[in-house]
Amino acid sequence: xxxxxxxxxxxxxxxxxxxxxxxxxxxxxxxxxxxxxxxxxxxxxxxxxxxxxxxxxxxxxxxxxxxxxxxxxxxxxxxxxxxxxxxxxxxxxxxxxxxxxxxxxxxxxxxxxxxxxxxxxxxxxxxxxxxxxxxxxxxxxxxxxxxxxxxxxxxxxxxxxxxxxxxxxxxxxxxxxxxxxxxxxxxxxxxxxxxxxxxxxxxxxxxxxxxxxxxxxxxxxxxxxxxxxxxxxxxxxxxxxxxxxxxxxxxxxxxxxxxxxxxxxxxxxxxxxxxxxxxxxxxxxxxxxxxxxxxxxxxxxxxxxxxxxxxxxxxxxxxxxxxxxxxxxxxxxxxxxxxxxxxxxxxxxxxxxxxxxxxxxxxxxxxxxxxxxxxxxxxxxxxxxxxxxxxxxxxxxxxxxxxxxxxxxxxxxxxxxxxxxxxxxxxxxxxxxxxxxxxxxxxxxxxxxxxxxxxxxxxxxxxxxxxxxxxxxxxxxxxxxxxxxxxxxxxxxxxxxxxxxxxxxxxxxxxxxxxxxxxxxxxxxxxxxxx
Amino acid sequence: xxxxxxxxxxxxxxxxxxxxxxxxxxxxxxxxxxxxxxxxxxxxxxxxxxxxxxxxxxxxxxxxxxxxxxxxxxxxxxxxxxxxxxxxxxxxxxxxxxxxxxxxxxxxxxxxxxxxxxxxxxxxxxxxxxxxxxxxxxxxxxxxxxxxxxxxxxxxxxxxxxxxxxxxxxxxxxxxxxxxxxxxxxxxxx
Amino acid sequence: xxxxxxxxxxxxxxxxxxxxxxxxxxxxxxxxxxxxxxxxxxxxxxxxxxxxxxxxxxxxxxxxxxxxxxxxxxxxxxxxxxxxxxxxxxxxxxxxxxxxxxxxxxxxxxxxxxxxxxxxxxxxxxxxxxxxxxxxxxxxxxxxxxxxxxxxxxxxxxxxxxxxxxxxxxxxxxxxxxxxxxxxxxxxxxx
Numbered sequence: 001x002x003x004x005x006x007x008x009x010x011x012x013x014x015x016x017x018x019x020x021x022x023x024x025x026x027x028x029x030x031x032x033x034x035x036x037x038x039x040x041x042x043x044x045x046x047x048x049x050x051x052x053x054x055x056x057x058x059x060x061x062x063x064x065x066x067x068x069x070x071x072x073x074x075x076x077x078x079x080x081x082x083x084x085x086x087x088x089x090x091x092x093x094x095x096x097x098x099x100x101x102x103x104x105x106x107x108x109x110x111x112x113x114x115x116x117x118x119x120x121x122x123x124x125x126x127x128x129x130x131x132x133x134x135x136x137x138x139x140x141x142x143x144x145x146x147x148x149x150x151x152x153x154x155x156x157x158x159x160x161x162x163x164x165x166x167x168x169x170x171x172x173x174x175x176x177x178x179x180x181x182x183x184x185x186x187x188x189x190x191x192x193x194x195x196x197x198x199x200x201x202x203x204x205x206x207x208x209x210x211x212x213x214x215x216x217x218x219x220x221x222x223x224x225x226x227x228x229x230x231x232x233x234x235x236x237x238x239x240x241x242x243x244x245x246x247x248x249x250x251x252x253x254x255x256x257x258x259x260x261x262x263x264x265x266x267x268x269x270x271x272x273x274x275x276x277x278x279x280x281x282x283x284x285x286x287x288x289x290x291x292x293x294x295x296x297x298x299x300x301x302x303x304x305x306x307x308x309x310x311x312x313x314x315x316x317x318x319x320x321x322x323x324x325x326x327x328x329x330x331x332x333x334x335x336x337x338x339x340x341x342x343x344x345x346x347x348x349x350x351x352x353x354x355x356x357x358x359x360x361x362x363x364x365x366x367x368x369x370x371x372x373x374x375x376x377x378x379x380x381x382x383x384x385x386x387x388x389x390x391x392x393x394x395x396x397x398x399x400x401x402x403x404x405x406x407x408x409x410x411x412x413x414x415x416x417x418x419x420x421x422x423x424x425x426x427x428x429x430x431x432x433x434x435x436x437x438x439x440x441x442x443x444x445x446x447x448x449x450x451x452x453x454x455x456x457x458x459x460x461x462x463x464x465x466x467x468x469x470x471x472x473x474x475x476x477x478x479x480x481x482x483x484x485x486x487x488x489x490x491x492x493x494x495x496x497x498x499x500x501x502x503x504x505x506x507x508x509x510x511x512x513x514x515x516x517x518x519x520x521x522x523x524x525x526x527x528x529x530x531x
Numbered sequence: 532x533x534x535x536x537x538x539x540x541x542x543x544x545x546x547x548x549x550x551x552x553x554x555x556x557x558x559x560x561x562x563x564x565x566x567x568x569x570x571x572x573x574x575x576x577x578x579x580x581x582x583x584x585x586x587x588x589x590x591x592x593x594x595x596x597x598x599x600x601x602x603x604x605x606x607x608x609x610x611x612x613x614x615x616x617x618x619x620x621x622x623x624x625x626x627x628x629x630x631x632x633x634x635x636x637x638x639x640x641x642x643x644x645x646x647x648x649x650x651x652x653x654x655x656x657x658x659x660x661x662x663x664x665x666x667x668x669x670x671x672x673x674x675x676x677x678x679x680x681x682x683x684x685x686x687x688x689x690x691x692x693x694x695x696x697x698x699x700x701x702x703x704x705x706x707x708x709x710x711x712x713x714x715x716x717x718x719x720x721x
Numbered sequence: 722x723x724x725x726x727x728x729x730x731x732x733x734x735x736x737x738x739x740x741x742x743x744x745x746x747x748x749x750x751x752x753x754x755x756x757x758x759x760x761x762x763x764x765x766x767x768x769x770x771x772x773x774x775x776x777x778x779x780x781x782x783x784x785x786x787x788x789x790x791x792x793x794x795x796x797x798x799x800x801x802x803x804x805x806x807x808x809x810x811x812x813x814x815x816x817x818x819x820x821x822x823x824x825x826x827x828x829x830x831x832x833x834x835x836x837x838x839x840x841x842x843x844x845x846x847x848x849x850x851x852x853x854x855x856x857x858x859x860x861x862x863x864x865x866x867x868x869x870x871x872x873x874x875x876x877x878x879x880x881x882x883x884x885x886x887x888x889x890x891x892x893x894x895x896x897x898x899x900x901x902x903x904x905x906x907x908x909x910x911x912x
Contacts, residue, residue, distance in 0.1 A: 045705075101704040377712070379883045405881035437712040444709040451706075452580070459581040459681050462662040463591065469663075542790045549780065549797060553804040557811075564811045570818040624825050 004226040004234060006219065009210075009242045011260035013253045015391040016245040017424055019175050019344075021214060026303040027178035029311035031186050034297075035327050036113050040083055040318035041093050042068065043105040046357040047150040049075030054106055060087045064115060065294055068106055071142070077152045077358075078142035082296035082316040084112040096321060096340050096354035098347045105355070108318070120290035123193030127200060129289070134201035138285060141294035146280030147249075148341070150359040153281055157202045160268075163275035166204040167258070168195050170211035170218065170279045171242055173249035174342035177362040179299040180279040182312040184211065184218035187283060188225045194282030196233070197289050202275050210240040210254055246344065247422040251276040253391050262393075265418050280361075300356055302328035304365035306335040315356050322352040325365050336368040343371060344423035378431040386425035386435060392418045396425040396435055403442035408449065411442045419443075571623075572600045578618045582610040583661035584683030586634055591661065604628070609636045610682070640700040642680040643687070645673055649694035656686035656695060725856050727912055732860035735911050738836045739868045740902040745836030748827050749869055750894060754880070759873035761820040762827065763866030767859070769809055769831050770840060773802045774858025777841040778851055798841040799832075806832045836865060868905075872898060 045051040052069035062068065062081040069079040085108040092102035129137075139154035147169060168191070172180040184191060192209075199207050211218055222239055229237070242248050242257045252263045255272055263269055269276050280299060287293045297317060303310040308329030315324055321338055339346045340354075342362055356363075364371070386396035394415055402411040416439055425435040492499075575596040582592070587607035589595040599605055605619040606628045613630065620627040630636055645656075645665075652670040657663075664680045667673030687695050702708065738744050752762040777798045785791055810828050813821045821828065831837060840861050844854045876894055884893050 095704065097704065099704060099707040101707060103704045401878070401881045407881070434712045437709070441709045441711045444707070448706070448708060455681075456579075456581040458679065459583065459662050460576075460592070462664070462679060463581065463583050466661065466663045538789070541788055542793055545784055545788055545790060546793060546797065546800075549784065550800060553800065557804060557807055560808050560811050564815040566815055571822050574819055622819075622822070624823055 004223060004237075004239065006223065006239045006241055008213075009240055009257045011257050012243075013245065013248065013256045013391055014262075014393045015389045015424065016247060016253070017389050017428065018244070019246045019427075021244075022175045022343075023178045023181070023214075026176070026301055026310040026312065027181050029309075031182050031299060031312045031314055034300075034313045034315040034319065034324070036083060036110060036115060036316065037319045037323045038110055039088075039320065040081070040085065040108045040110060040316065041105050041320060041353075041355040042079055042081070042108070042318040043093070043095055043103050043355065043357060044069055044079065045103060046079065046317070046359060047077040047144040047152055049073065049077070049152060049155070051104070052076055052079050054090055054104075056087050056090075056106065058087050058090055061085075061111075062087065062108060065296065067140075067142075067294070071139075071152070075152055075155050077144050077150075078140060078294070079106075080142055080294040080296055081108055082318060083108060083110040083115070085110040094351035094354050096349055096357060096360060100350035100354070118291040118293065120190075120287070123190070123197065123286060123290050126193075126289040127196055129200075131201050131203055134197055134285075134289060137288055138201060141284070141288040143281065143284045143288060143295045144358050145278055146284060146298055146358065146361070147278035148345075148359055148361055150357075153198075153277070153285070156277075157198075157275065160202060160270040160275040163202065163270045163273055164204055165206045165208060165274050166195065166199045166202060167251075167254065167269075167274050167276045168198075168207065168209040168279060168282055169249060169251060169254055169276055170209060170215075170222075171249040171254050172215075172279075173212060173244070173246045174344055174362075175246075176303050176364055177301050177342050179301050179312050179361055180211075181215045181218050183279050183283055183299055184215070185221050188218075188221040190286045191279055191282045192222070192225045192229075192237070193290070194284070194286035195237070195277075197285050198277055198282060199236075201285075204275060205236065207237040208240055208258065209237065210242060210258060212244040212248055213241050214244040246424065247391055247420070250391065250420050250422065252420070265415055295358065298356075298358065298360070300324065300360055301362040302365070303362070304339075305367045305370045306331050306365040317356060317358060319356045320353050321349060321356065321363060324356055324363060325352075328365075330365050334367045335365055337366055337371070339364040339366060339371065344427065345421060374434065375432045377433050380431055380433060383430060385428045385430065389424040389428050391422060391424070392420055394419060396439075399442070400433065400435055400438055403438040406445070408442055408446045412446055416442055416446075572596050574622055575599050575619065578611070578615060578622065579608060580610045580615060580681075582681040582683045584610060584681070584685060585661075586610075599623075604631070606631045607634065609634045612636055637682070638699075641682040641684075641697050642677050642700055643675055643682070643684065643695050644677075644698055645675055646694040646696060647672060647674070649692050651692055651694075653691060655689040655691065659686045659689045661685060725852065728853060728856055729860045729863075731912055732857060733864040733867065734905070734908045737864045737868060737905050737908075738839070738861045739865055740898070740905040742836075742839070743902075744839045745834045745865055747830065748834060749865075749872065750891065750898070751830075752824065752827050753869055753873040753876050753894070755823075756870065756873045756877060758820075758823050759869045761817070762824060763862075763869055765809055765813065765824070765828060766831055766834070766837075766865055767862035769802070769805050770837055770862040770865075771855060771859045773798075773805050773837055774840050774844060774861075775851070775855050776801045776805065778844055778849070778854040781845060782851075794842070794845065795838075798838060802837050802841070803832045836861060868901065872901065875901075 044054060050073040053072050054069045056062065056068045062085055064081060064084050066081050067078055068081050071078050087106060088109045089107040090104065093105040093107065094100060095103045135154055135157055143153045144150045145153060145156065170180050170184055172178065195207050195209065209222060219239070219241060226234060226237060226239060240258055242254065247253055248257060251269055255269055255274060256262050259272060261272055264271055284295050297314055299312050300315045301312050302325060307325065308331060310328065313324070313327060325338065337348045338352060340349050340360060340363060341347065343364065346362070346364070380397065380400065382397065384397065390396050398414055399411055399416050402414065419439050421436050421440065423436050426433070429435060576593055579592040579596055585591070586609050587595045589598060595608070599619065605623070605625060606616050608615050609630065616630065617627055650673050652667065652673065654667065654669050656673060657665045657667055661683060662679055662681060664676045665673055665686065666676060684697060687697070736742060739746065739749050748762060752758050780797055780801060781794060785793060785797065806829060813828065840858050844857060849857055875897055879893055879897065
């Protein structure tokens with residue numbers, strides 16, 4: 001067991017900005033266990049991909065960890081009940097999404113107020129399982145990326161078969177949020193265990209754990225765990241420390257800092273040979289393999305000036321936002337809004353009955369002064385500050401003009417889909433233009449236009465097919481008619497002799513009739529002449 | 532005087548010769564590069580929404596595209612809406628005009644659903660559907676393939692028992708359209 | 722050889738037909754709303770100009786001068802230009818119908834483009850030989866295309882910018898063209 005070295009990254013990222021961290025006081029308190037709520041609301045879609053399909057019914061009794069919805073399709077995730085309880089409803093409920101639109105959810109009434117978790121086995125033992133078993137367990141456990149995008153982990157592993165390196169992303173860069181920081185400090189060993197398990201499942205040879213230099217305690221905690229590893233494992237893992245800069249935590253930016261290369265446009269980190277996972281995901285994989293526990297809870301930073309006991313809480317999925325902030329002691333008299341996510345990429349929640357989902361990493365209970373409303377949008381002065389800070393090396397100013405004038409093809413050709421929506425351009429704009437909102441608008445319009453185009457192409461194909469079918473039917477009818485006419489003509493010709501005979505007979509009958517008529521007439525006249 | 536006449540004659544002959552030579556060249560070009568059909572119709576048809584509803588007065592989108600190529604107004608397509616008129620105007624270099632006043636644009640996209648208890652299996656709606664989106668046969672249940680339905684409503688008049696309902700297409704939360712941030716920047720006339 | 726290069730550079734930049742001689746302004750302003758249309762127009766004009774320049778030189782040299790009919794220059798040059806434009810239009814209608822539709826009336830209007838007739842007449846004035854005539858015509862077209870595409874690019878961006886209502890459209894376009902002209906004056910003394 002040697003002393004592990006830490007590598008300080010030397011490459012810088014494009015753009016980016018140093019932001020006021022505001023992680024204290026939340027980051028200075030150890031992780032607290034959240035209370036068990038009375039009601040748990042689990043939407044059927046807490047992940048990227050297709051909705052899961054509910055497999056329970058209203059009135060059914062559930063145990064903690066029971067699967068209640070099954071993944072559907074290639075990219076989807078299972079959902080499990082985090083509590084012992086009873087299903088009271090399966091209906092649309094307001095969601096903690098940007099739109100706030102109601103979505104189908106399973107609502108569970110909790111019956112037990114205590115939760116007993118299994119003691120975990122040693123993760124080195126769990127590491128003896130085969131990669132297929134680990135990957136299948138991850139899939140069955142419904143684990144998704146807990147960094148915020150919620151991409152199903154098993155699907156990501158399957159799609160990154162060519163990745164030889166696993167990057168554990170602990171570079172939590174957004175202000176206020178400190179879940180990963182505290183997780184590394186309080187559960188360092190579990191995180192490293194989860195990392196090795198993920199590496200085995202994904203057939204990765206090397207693990208890189210990366211974090212920022214504003215988390216010295218986390219760095220020490222990880223270093224301490226690495227120093228206790230046997231040498232053959234120490235050779236396969238390395239800790240990287242990056243300079244603190246927003247958005248260092250974006251996977252593309254982190255890869256740029258570590259490797260000096262940018263992930264090419266329209267591709268994924270697998271192009272550089274990397275599979276990237278979040279600290280929280282690694283912890284979830286650890287729990288899955290050592291406790292046979294599916295994804296039932298996650299770390300959420302509860303902070304903001306309206307919160308009396310800010311900190312990172314270990315919350316059950318489905319806890320409503322109202323219950324969550326109450327656990328942390330919210331002062332409702334000064335609460336102005338609750339932001340889901342961080343101040344850069346998050347959004348205000350319309351309905352506090354919305355649940356904490358797999359993609360909720362932070363809830364900021366803000367006062368009116370803390371996050372004041374944005375001043376009115378003013379004309380663009382073409383200063384170019386947005387271009388300076390864009391970490392994806394895009395041209396935000398041009399994208400703004402295109403989005404505003406609705407020239408969406410131009411926006412797509414200027415790589416609007418590479419925008420990670422980090423919010424730096426809006427942050428620095430001196431005219432307070434909500435640039436990221438324009439890009440979201442453009443992206444949604446492009447998506448809608450693409451869908452409309454696919455639909456209209458399909459309609460055209462069906463219309464042409466129908467016309468062809470009608471044309472075929474018409475030709476068939478004509479053909480049959482022509483054949484029948486031919487048949488009739490042939491019959492007529494075949495029966496010509498018969499007809500001739502018939503005609504001759506008719507002629508004879510007619511002639512005879514005429515003769516009899518003549519003789520009758522002659523009789524009549526001769527009768528008349530008789531006195 | 533005679534010389535001037537000669538010069539006049541020579542210049543006349545020269546010009547006529549040159550003009551006829553060029554005229555012959557143009558004549559040959561006209562035959563060599565003769566057009567069969569109008570390729571612009573394809574481009575117009577690509578912009579039209581392919582609803583095949585007939586509200587423009589033509590039996591389908593392709594006939595309307597051909598009519599537009601011949602000079603018909605571009606504002607007769609309600610399913611295409613303003614966006615369609617704008618795209619057509621851009622393609623053809625014509626002015627953007629508002630939708631024909633007699634035609635109404637639907638507020639939301641719609642599809643139709645057959646009320647199965649009332650369906651008598653007469654196949655009249657199947658014959659009316661321009662994209663074969665209704666499945667069924669004589670004296671058997673008819674049903675609408677919702678993914679294929681374009682919302683043209685051509686099946687509603689023929690149904691003898693009026694069992695077809697028009698329902699608005701609801702957007703799933705996933706397909707929520709992000710609203711455009713207001714761009715009402717006040718500009719003062721100086 | 723150096724003379725021909727000098728002639729080329731001078732005609733493209735120093736004596737640019739649009740921004741310095743102010744010929745051919747109609748298509749310059751009419752087709753410059755979209756870069757795609759501008760590029761198409763440049764190809765068409767280049768083809769017409771080069772061909773018309775060569776043909777008009779030949780007709781002048783072999784028909785008009787020997788028969789002492791120089792007074793028919795304008796008439797015959799216009800005839801040549803009209804024929805070349807008509808030919809180009811027919812070919813384009815078949816091979817690039819969208820471009821043909823987009824250019825619309827501006828394609829036959831190349832006939833009345835004073836830059837084309839200007840090139841033909843200037844060839845006579847400057848006593849160019851055949852090669853010089855062709856180079857002159859081609860260079861004039863290159864200069865026209867360069868400025869047209871640049872202007873189209875700028876106009877596309879100006880179209881979506883916050884232009885005051887009174888200046889929207891042709892007004893800001895002409896002001897921009899004037900500024901471009903000022904910029905091109907900087908090429909004086911280049912050679």
